[in-house]
């Protein structure tokens with residue numbers, strides 16, 4: 001029996017609750033697939049600040065570097081919001097992404113047929129939506145230099161962030177975009193702001209050049225403002241989207257809404273040797289501790305972990321199918337139940353998915 005070492009970083013708030021269900025799902029699949037998972041838990045975010053004073057303790061980073069993959073929950077919350085930028089809970093995740101060189105963030109946004117009515121958009125608009133947004137994750141405005149705040153003698157101030165990309169950084173994420181598009185419907189939309197930003201002009205030139213290596217993929221360039229409108233007007237026109245860090249942050253949340261709830265959306269961060277898998281949502285302080293969070297995003301993130309880090313595509317398909325069956329049977333957590341609908345809790349939804357996996361083994 002082979003062993004997969006998984007670093008489990010639940011983080012804060014509902015991160016703790018949903019990650020526990022994702023671990024149960026991995027254990028269940030592992031048992032039937034003859035794979036032993038070794039889960040090692042570590043602190044990150046607010047929980048790490050409380051215990052050690054730092055959002056990413058050195059032992060957590062060391063564990064992540066030595067693991068086959070990382071299963072991540074979410075970090076942050078009002079308790080740590082007052083801290084300076086560099087010490088905030090969310091900083092732990094940003095440093096981890098950078099250290100592991102996780103430059104490509106994959107976020108599928110798909111409307112499940114049985115949940116179309118949970119979307120805030122009309123059925124006629126969202127039905128059939130199936131998009132993957134690939135967001136560049138280690139460059140652009142989030143990391144560019146110079147950055148900082150200048151204080152002036154008259155009491156006023158000036159703040160600077162820089163959107164900077166090298167052609168190498170663009171090329172490697174563009175290649176991920178083309179490769180993903182190739183496994184899907186072979187259409188790639190590269191999103192930029194080339195009518196205004198020079199960095200976007202370089203982005204467009206490099207993506208076009210890389211595209212020559214992928215003649216079987218249809219490439220189009222879309223301005224970010226146009227893309228943002230099109231996502232709510234005609235989301236089915238998109239297949240795979242690749243874009244820079246900040247645009248990707250905003251567009252992937254917009255695409256998320258098409259799926260009905262933040263609680264349904266998984267993600268994978270790839271690039272370096274170790275992949276990191278996490279739900280798109282945050283720590284949801286408004287519902288944390290109540291046992292009502294939707295664990296499906298975390299469970300589908302675990303499926304992505306098997307698909308991309310462990311080369312277990314068949315087992316990942318089994319998890320996706322088990323989730324679909326549970327939804328088809330009518331089970332819902334509160335966020336997707338609709339007004340007045342009956343709902344199950346986090347643990348119960350985990351039981352239902354595990355039960356389906358055991359039946360389908």
Ligand code: NAD
Pocket residue numbers: 014018073074075076077078090093262263264278280281282283284285286287292293294295297335
């Ligand atoms: P959020 O995603 O935590 O919550 C937004 C809304 O969606 C809330 O109403 C919440 O109840 C609901 N929601 C989210 N996930 C859900 C789930 N699984 N089931 C049911 N409902 C769910 O976003 P926010 O409120 O903007 O942020 C809260 C905290 O999380 C902040 O501190 C923020 O910085 C942090 N955050 C962390 C990450 C991360 O760790 N990757 C990502 C986003 C936000």
